[in-house]
Amino acid sequence: MSTAIDIKNLSYSYGNGPVLKDISFSIQKGDFFIIIGPNGSGKTTLLKTISGIIKPQRGQLEILGQSIRSYTRKVLAKTIAFVPQMVQVDFPFTVSELVLMGRSPYLGLLGLEREKDIKIAEHAMAFTGVEHLARRRLDQLSGGERQRVFIARAICQDSEIILLDEPTASLDLAHQVRVMDLMERLKKEKSVTVIMVSHDVNLAAMYGDRLLLINKGKIVSMGRSDEVLTFQALEEAYGCTLLVDESPIGKFPRITLVPQKFSNSGPLEK
Amino acid sequence: MTSKTPFLLKRLLIVSFLLLFLLFGAMFFGLSMGSSGNGVKAVWQSLSGAREADSMLSAIIWRIRFPRVVLAALVGATLSLGGLVFQALLRNPLAEAYILGISGGSAVGAIIGILMGLSRFPGVSFTAFAGSMSTLLLIFLISSGQTILKKDSLLLSGVMINAFCSAIIMFLVSMTYDSRLHNIMFWLMGDLSTADIRQVGILAASILPCFVLIFCLSNSMNMLLLGKEMAQTMGVNIKFVTVTLLVATSFMVSATVCHCGLIGFVGLVIPHLLRLLFGPDHRVLVPACMLGGGAYMVFCDLLARVLPEQGEMPAGVITAMIGAPLFIFLLKRSDLRKQG
Amino acid sequence: MKQRCSIIILLIVIALLFLMRGQSAARDVTDQSGRQVAAPDDPQRVVSLAPSITGIIFALGQEDRLKGVTMYSDFPSEATTLPKVGSYVRLDLERIVALRPDLCIATKDGNPREVVKRLESLKIPVYVVDPKNLDAVIETIIEIGNLLHANERAKYLVWDIRSRIDLVKSLVAKAAHRPKVFYQIGTSPIVSVGTHTFIHELIMLAGGKNLAEGPISYPRFSREQVLALSPDVFIITSMEKDRAFERVKAEWSRWPDLPAVRNEAIFLVDSDLFDRPTPRLVDALELLVRLIHPELFEEEP
Numbered sequence A: 001m002s003t004a005i006d007i008k009n010l011s012y013s014y015g016n017g018p019v020l021k022d023i024s025f026s027i028q029k030g031d032f033f034i035i036i037g038p039n040g041s042g043k044t045t046l047l048k049t050i051s052g053i054i055k056p057q058r059g060q061l062e063i064l065g066q067s068i069r070s071y072t073r074k075v076l077a078k079t080i081a082f083v084p085q086m087v088q089v090d091f092p093f094t095v096s097e098l099v100l101m102g103r104s105p106y107l108g109l110l111g112l113e114r115e116k117d118i119k120i121a122e123h124a125m126a127f128t129g130v131e132h133l134a135r136r137r138l139d140q141l142s143g144g145e146r147q148r149v150f151i152a153r154a155i156c157q158d159s160e161i162i163l164l165d166e167p168t169a170s171l172d173l174a175h176q177v178r179v180m181d182l183m184e185r186l187k188k189e190k191s192v193t194v195i196m197v198s199h200d201v202n203l204a205a206m207y208g209d210r211l212l213l214i215n216k217g218k219i220v221s222m223g224r225s226d227e228v229l230t231f232q233a234l235e236e237a238y239g240c241t242l243l244v245d246e247s248p249i250g251k252f253p254r255i256t257l258v259p260q261k262f263s264n265s266g267p268l269e270k
Numbered sequence B: 001m002t003s004k005t006p007f008l009l010k011r012l013l014i015v016s017f018l019l020l021f022l023l024f025g026a027m028f029f030g031l032s033m034g035s036s037g038n039g040v041k042a043v044w045q046s047l048s049g050a051r052e053a054d055s056m057l058s059a060i061i062w063r064i065r066f067p068r069v070v071l072a073a074l075v076g077a078t079l080s081l082g083g084l085v086f087q088a089l090l091r092n093p094l095a096e097a098y099i100l101g102i103s104g105g106s107a108v109g110a111i112i113g114i115l116m117g118l119s120r121f122p123g124v125s126f127t128a129f130a131g132s133m134s135t136l137l138l139i140f141l142i143s144s145g146q147t148i149l150k151k152d153s154l155l156l157s158g159v160m161i162n163a164f165c166s167a168i169i170m171f172l173v174s175m176t177y178d179s180r181l182h183n184i185m186f187w188l189m190g191d192l193s194t195a196d197i198r199q200v201g202i203l204a205a206s207i208l209p210c211f212v213l214i215f216c217l218s219n220s221m222n223m224l225l226l227g228k229e230m231a232q233t234m235g236v237n238i239k240f241v242t243v244t245l246l247v248a249t250s251f252m253v254s255a256t257v258c259h260c261g262l263i264g265f266v267g268l269v270i271p272h273l274l275r276l277l278f279g280p281d282h283r284v285l286v287p288a289c290m291l292g293g294g295a296y297m298v299f300c301d302l303l304a305r306v307l308p309e310q311g312e313m314p315a316g317v318i319t320a321m322i323g324a325p326l327f328i329f330l331l332k333r334s335d336l337r338k339q340g
Numbered sequence C: 001m002k003q004r005c006s007i008i009i010l011l012i013v014i015a016l017l018f019l020m021r022g023q024s025a026a027r028d029v030t031d032q033s034g035r036q037v038a039a040p041d042d043p044q045r046v047v048s049l050a051p052s053i054t055g056i057i058f059a060l061g062q063e064d065r066l067k068g069v070t071m072y073s074d075f076p077s078e079a080t081t082l083p084k085v086g087s088y089v090r091l092d093l094e095r096i097v098a099l100r101p102d103l104c105i106a107t108k109d110g111n112p113r114e115v116v117k118r119l120e121s122l123k124i125p126v127y128v129v130d131p132k133n134l135d136a137v138i139e140t141i142i143e144i145g146n147l148l149h150a151n152e153r154a155k156y157l158v159w160d161i162r163s164r165i166d167l168v169k170s171l172v173a174k175a176a177h178r179p180k181v182f183y184q185i186g187t188s189p190i191v192s193v194g195t196h197t198f199i200h201e202l203i204m205l206a207g208g209k210n211l212a213e214g215p216i217s218y219p220r221f222s223r224e225q226v227l228a229l230s231p232d233v234f235i236i237t238s239m240e241k242d243r244a245f246e247r248v249k250a251e252w253s254r255w256p257d258l259p260a261v262r263n264e265a266i267f268l269v270d271s272d273l274f275d276r277p278t279p280r281l282v283d284a285l286e287l288l289v290r291l292i293h294p295e296l297f298e299e300e301p
Helices: A043-051 A073-079 A095-101 A115-128 A143-156 A173-190 A201-207 A231-238 B008-032 B040-047 B055-090 B102-115 B120-142 B151-175 B179-188 B197-216 B218-224 B228-233 B238-260 B266-278 B282-306 B315-339 C002-023 C051-059 C077-081 C093-098 C113-121 C134-147 C151-173 C198-205 C223-229 C242-253 C271-275 C281-292 C294-298
Strands: A003-014 A017-028 A032-036 A058-063 A080-083 A161-165 A193-198 A210-215 A218-223 A242-246 A253-257 C026-030 C036-040 C046-048 C066-068 C103-107 C126-129 C180-184 C233-237 C266-269
Touching (some): A017 A210, A032 A201, A043 A161, A043 A193, A095 A143, A201 A253, A210 A231, B102 B238, B120 B151, B120 B197, B218 B238, B266 B282, C198 C271, C233 C242, C233 C271, C233 C281, C242 C266, C266 C271, C281 C294
16 A cells, blocks of 8 residues: 555534635555645645644544544554644753654653654654754754654654654744755655655655645645646745746756846846 | 663662752751740650650650641642643643633632532532532633644633633632631631541542642653654654643542642743753653652742741741742743743 | 568659649649640740730739730730730631740630630640630639639729629619610621620610610611611710721711710710620620610719
8 A cells, every 4th residue: 555645535624714715636655745726725724624733614524544533543643653844842941852752653651762762862853963952951942953853753663654834934944944854855765755845846746756736725736846837826826926847957947036137137137 | 772761760860869868858947946945855755766755845846747747748749740740731831720720710610629618628619619610621721722832822812711710719718707707818828737548548549549630641741742743653642641730630639729728830940950950851740749749838838837936927928938939940041041 | 671662662652642732733624615625734934815814814913824815815905915816716826836835815706716625635724614605704714714823813803893883773773764775896887785795784774775686696777777766865986996986976967866966975985995795894884874874973072
């Protein structure tokens, strides 16, 4: 069985109206799957539904072939790990304390860690390159470092699927690439299915095996980056002028924003 | 290979032993000082089983001071632990039973119970609990059922609720000619003088299970600090944990208010202090708050009994006088750290 | 052989007698709250848990037995030198126990019940009195006299009290009318006394009419209500300082239509005299008669 996630007729609405309208698609195991779309398209809601945080009002959601409803909380936690966008932490946890929290689905009531858990945590920290920060407090880290710590925590959950909510949103360029590379390594070395919501279409194009473009709660298109990232689809979804060509560094699309002041002149002229 | 955290168990044991020692020390001093005279030697003799120990002194130490010291330890433990739990649940370091208004609500419930002529246990305890739960509901209504993340709105709702409860209390007191409420003014400021070994025993029996329950949920509290959604993805049953913690804590707090009136700031100061010393891991903080909070309250009660020339001060006055400035100091220090 | 046996038996009997005597050094009495108290035969270390009880003990001349009093036991002045055990609503258990009392005397209304219970659990006998009116005060004097081996003195005291009351009664019988009396014990709010207080009894015995009579013991009045009642006499107690009295007097004097103001019948009295259930209540009564019916005294030669 190679389907990681299978969604059929998913619908969800709250307060102001429907957020997800009759969504159906599936994600293959081992894919680097990136969901893109404008603000308010429902992409974060979709991610939260997959992670079990939100319960859909209609539709079916299967994870590794089993309905999500059949999973107990702990087993679900061992299957799916979630990395949030930005976590406000007022309390002075150290990096290693936070990373170790990722092991809690495997531990008993008090969560007393064993030697094995500590080794897993150390390995995760090394993987994400934060082992030298182990004793530092979370509020003393930069945004990029903190993001990697949370990823390390998620890795400790030892899950087949990792969900990330706009992980590169507030990171500088170097860290953006670093995080994406990390995800790729996870996918390749540990066969983890990576599902990510991203606001950065270029990064999505560069890294995603499959993309999902969602707008106003409906799927616009799904597939390889060159299939999904057409300028008509993107312009309609994002509501602005875009130029789509092939990236000079590889066989994937490159999307360029075309602000008003450039739109009258030809694409390649000044 | 560098090991980052020493095994949790080792840390837990060390901290617990340290604070247990502190608690016993505080209790020892509490037993040896009082309005009829101070004598460390007398307590020592009494403990070592010297039969010549004066029976009057014995009576004073064991039948008057001992229940009171035990009560103080229980109250301190409850209020500290309560503060810790609210801070984790509401993700707000300023949360505490008194500030949130939950103690105030319990007091209103308790007074209504007294006026209805109910006995302290179970009648007044029940009305006090009802009062605390109503206040809890009120808090959540004010915050429209969502997590109170902003510090300001939490404090504001607490101020409002406390003002409301004070008004009701003042109204009830002024309207009644009931002689039972004669001591109410003292009780409202925190009064540990009515300690009676049987009642203290009942209180302990009702509170200790709450302590155990909260300790079992301490790992979940760690994860709750990252946010409800995050905790859920790590396997925590949010609804169950939240409701259990809230009910258990409100119950503990209302039981202590029912016995001893309003004592504030303990739940603010002790968790902060202990967090600074021992880190934010609740699995260590929960027992630490129980023991450290107990020691602190025994000490405060000692001051309340010994400082005035005649009679005694209300314990709540001491905790406020120590707690408020200490809290301002902690606040400034954490602000500086955030900037630096 | 037989002689030795009988001597041993005699010794045993004597020993038993001594033992029994030791046990009967306490006697069972019923106090005024209906409780059975194992009061000692000859109490040597008595602690009084209310100022009124202190007053009675001194009046009975048994102050040597008294080892501890409450904070506001200020009459007679000798009482102030005795060790204090807290105030009568907030008793200090430790200090009481430290005095090793063999008997404590408490009041039903003032002292909290829990404290009485705790003293009992510490094996200290507590005799509770309930002097809620003049007759009960007399009863109390007799009972305390009984407890403290001062029966003679108690009888004399009671005779004195009764005859002085009778004198007042006969004097008052000659009065033509009952002036309306407003007895004020608070300024903000204005509080007076209801039917179930000593003061009411005293006012009635002194030939006055208590304007605040009714079921509530300490009813509150607004200024309007007092004015509407149109008192003939104001009696104000010294709960606060004397300066407060001048202010209160000036306040009422602003209403010259009040009979009390017209007749200059606004008086200050010592509150301790009036609301403590001690023999001094008769002094209070005598004072009241002079204030309410001055005309009865002008006629005397």
